[in-house]
Amino acid sequence: MQGNKSMKKCIVLMGIKHCGKSTQANFLSEYFKIPSFDTDDLIFELTGKTPRQIYTELGEEGFKNAEKSACIELKSRLEKIQQTENSKKYIAVAATGGGICNNAEAIKLLSEIGILVFLNADERTAANRIVKEVKIDVDGKLFNLPAYIAKENPRTISDVRESFHKFYVERQKIYRSIxxxxxxxxxxxxxxxRDSIIESLSKTE
Structure with a gap:
């Protein structure tokens, strides 16, 4: 892709886990007739492992490296699409992982290729969705938690909600700033x- 204008044609959806990024990416893909990508899916394509597996095995830095690689791959794919879809206002939409706001190198790459759209979800709604996925083993231990909550070793659902609240407040500030x-x-x-997102995008044109 040539020039800064052409580097801003991807709609990049950001926000905490369960804010609706994947769902809205599919909606926008259908509305604008453009391909949809997901950085978590790209991580799996590149490594053969889920983001959660990478985080568990390689830690935060290992995961950030994998996330950065996924963004590099996304940029490469957009360059190929751009060659045939240069006349379109948007050439793709991409959903990102909930913690990508803490990955400065990944954010830099995404800001070069797209418009960063923060999907601001209500805390209670997002927390309820996370709690709904929590499972409890025979010993009463909680699992199937987001990595950033799991590392806090919550023992009760109340602990899960408390941990989520702290991350919610922190990430709200970061996402709003970027x-x-x-x-x-x-x-x-x-x-x-979806219509709210489209309306907000139109105001930037």
């Missing part, structure tokens, strides 16, 4: 939230 657009996700039909 995004180009902030869209409040409503407790409404998914198509209504």
């Amino acid at each position: 995004c180009n657009i902030c869209v409040d996700m409503k407790n409404a039909p998914k198509s209504e939230n």
